[in-house]
Amino acid sequence: MKNLGFTLWFTGLSGAGKTTISQGVALELKARGSRVEILDGDVVRTHLSQGLGFSKQDRDTNVCRIGFVASLLSRNQVVAIVAAISPFRDSRAQVRQMNDNFIEVYVKASLEACEQRDVKGLYALARAGKIPEFTGIDSPYEEPLNPEIVCNTQQENITESINKVIKYLETREYIRATSVSSEKPSLTA
Ligand code: ADP
Numbered sequence: 001m002k003n004l005g006f007t008l009w010f011t012g013l014s015g016a017g018k019t020t021i022s023q024g025v026a027l028e029l030k031a032r033g034s035r036v037e038i039l040d041g042d043v044v045r046t047h048l049s050q051g052l053g054f055s056k057q058d059r060d061t062n063v064c065r066i067g068f069v070a071s072l073l074s075r076n077q078v079v080a081i082v083a084a085i086s087p088f089r090d091s092r093a094q095v096r097q098m099n100d101n102f103i104e105v106y107v108k109a110s111l112e113a114c115e116q117r118d119v120k121g122l123y124a125l126a127r128a129g130k131i132p133e134f135t136g137i138d139s140p141y142e143e144p145l146n147p148e149i150v151c152n153t154q155q156e157n158i159t160e161s162i163n164k165v166i167k168y169l170e171t172r173e174y175i176r177a178t179s180v181s182s183e184k185p186s187l188t189a
Contacts (some may be wrong), residue, residue: 005074006174007067007099008165011086011144012107013136014122015114017153017161018083021107024162026081032175034079039066041084054133060091067095074099087141101174105165106147111136113154 008025010018019040026036041062045052048065052058063086070080080099086092096102114136115123126134133139149168151161170177 004101004174005077005079006101006103006169007070007074007080007082007095008103008105009070009086009092009095009099010081010083010105010107011092011147013109013111013114013141014085014134015117015119016107016109017151017158018085018107020158021105021151021153021161021165022081022083024158025165026079028162028166029079029175032178034175035077036079036081037073038081038083039069041066041082041086044084054139056088059086060088060094063088063091063095067098070095071098071100074101085135085141087135087139089142089145092144103149103168103174104144104147105149105151106144107151107153107161108143109153 008022010022012018019042022038022040026038029036044066045062048069049062052062063084066082066084066086070082073080086095092104096104109117118124122131122134123137125131126137135141149165151164153161156164166175169175
């Protein structure tokens with residue numbers, strides 16, 4: 001068992017499911033005794049990155065700040081869970097460099113699906129021209145080329161997506177597996 005902090009980085013379009021999955025994963029990890037902190041893009045922008053806009057430069061600064069905080073947490077045995085659109089490959093590569101145990105989770109859903117969900121009503125506003133530089137509409141989203149995990153939220157339900165992440169963490173020994181049936185029987189039993 002590695003017994004380390006690590007950074008779980010959820011990236012994907014707005015409405016793809018980053019917040020939902022990250023909250024479910026955080027609950028499960030806390031129930032298993034981990035110390036967990038969620039850095040959610042929407043929340044971070046009201047504190048750590050207040051005043052930043054949505055140009056590439058400001059988005060990169062935002063992602064870099066989140067990556068820095070995640071590295072501070074994870075090097076102190078806290079699980080840092082990041083849920084941020086983080087649309088650019090180069091800035092994701094940069095935060096990967098900053099974090100020793102970095103697990104990128106691509107929360108995948110098509111623009112059409114996210115727009116149909118329109119959880120926060122933002123796509124309608126963006127289409128109406130009320131939110132400029134909206135990711136997927138008039139600002140790019142660069143899909144991860146080699147993420148550790150892909151959660152396809154058009155094919156999986158929420159529980160399946162959460163379980164996929166937990167399973168990965170167990171298999172790679174970031175966390176202990178809880179399933180008794182997976183343990184080898186004792187020879188002396
Ligand atoms: P994001 O944080 O990426 O902007 P949210 O988590 O706020 O997205 O919203 C995602 C929406 O998609 C929620 O309404 C959620 O119920 C729905 N959804 C459907 N399937 C899934 C899944 N497998 N994982 C996460 N969310 C899903």
